[in-house]
Amino acid sequence: MSALLSFQNVWLEYGDKVVLERVELAIAERSFVSIVGPSGAGKSSFLRLALGQERPTRGKILLDGTPLPGECGPDRGVVFQRYSVFPHLTALRNVMFERECVGAPLTARLFGADRRRARDEAAAMLAEVGLGDALDLYPAQLSGGMQQRLAIAQALIARPRVLLLDEPFGALDPGIRQDMHRLILKLWEEHALTVLMVTHDISEAFNLGTRVLTFDKRRVDPHAPHRFGATAVYDLHLTRKRREAIVEAQQEVLRLTESVITGKEESL
Ligand SMILES: Nc1ncnc2c1ncn2[C@@H]1O[C@H](COP(=O)(O)OP(=O)(O)OP(=O)(O)O)[C@@H](O)[C@H]1O
Structure with missing residues (x-):
């Protein structure tokens, strides 16, 4: 590679x-x-x-x-822990914004067929991250997980x-x-x-x-x-096998820790 x-x-x-x-x-x-x-x-x-x-x-x-x-x-796209998205734009407009900036660098507004294309692309990207039903919601109306899905869609729309x-x-x-x-x-x-x-x-x-x-x-x-x-x-x-072995070992440690805690709670 x-x-x-x-x-x-x-x-x-x-x-x-x-x-x-x-x-x-x-x-x-x-x-x-x-x-x-x-x-x-x-x-x-x-x-x-x-x-x-x-x-x-x-x-x-x-x-x-x-x-x-x-x-x-x-x-190169980027997603931060928080605040990657524009709070005053709907989910759809957040994702369309990048297309609009590229298509109309001065006004960031597209019209006609260009706008429809940008809208369709953004809607498809939102569907891909599981936000197909949230196109018209604002970030404040989305849960933390949904906001991160939106931030990922926003980063990926530029391919x-x-x-x-x-x-x-x-x-x-x-x-x-x-x-x-x-x-x-x-x-x-x-x-x-x-x-x-x-x-x-x-x-x-x-x-x-x-x-x-x-x-x-x-x-x-x-x-x-x-x-x-x-x-x-x-x-x-990491090979896939090695990664699976490490994750399995971590889960076993968690299980053991939990059973020790539960055991202690039972004996109290
Ligand atoms: N613009 C800057 N001017 C001066 N120092 C800076 C600047 N940006 C980062 N630093 C310093 O660089 C060091 C590394 O910061 P950085 O945020 O990259 O660390 P990190 O490993 O990501 O930390 P964390 O896990 O806490 O997020 C820190 O001591 C920070 O204060």
Whole structure:
């Protein structure tokens, strides 16, 4: 498999604060990369670099072998934990908006056949994420899970090759999270996406990822914590079998923990 995105000796610094250092990664096309690590390890900064929102202080980022353009392009979509959608637009208009901006960059309004085409495309995308019945609802009228479905539809309407997810399911209840996991895996396959997902949930990372990266600092100066940056200290490529074995082991640990807790409760 060829590398779609490569990070070559990438550093990110703010003044004298080193956030990331020596990041050296080749991300294969159609992989699902989960990114974990302690708070402040630079995971979101890494996503912003991949998005083109942030430029590396040193090093190179290549997309398909050519330097990443200096701004976010349609080839990369992003979903954040919250607030990815426009609150004053209906679900349909939220998703149509991208088409309108591309079709009419000055006014962001399409007319006639162009508008109908954008509307149909947006409605189909919303149906694909399970929001076919919610086209005319505003984000405030949608549950947290539905809002994230909307944010995903909004990111995918531009047909990106790379989807960047920054803790997209972090604010959702466990049951809803599982539905979202099924959805994102389906979309990953059907849209032939390459996904980079930051999460704090280790089982989510292993459940979804074909590769799990852990960002952390290799070296620490206790007198100057800002002196050294983080990098990918662990890089685990997962086969389907290995991933299933890890998820099964995690579920067994959960089952055991639950039975210990229940046992204690019964003996009280
Ligand atoms: N614009 C900025 N200016 C200065 N420092 C910044 C800026 N953006 C991020 N940082 C710093 O970079 C470090 C990494 O932040 P980042 O949000 O990437 O970490 P993270 O691993 O995603 O954290 P979390 O898991 O808590 O979301 C933090 O110390 C943060 O304060």
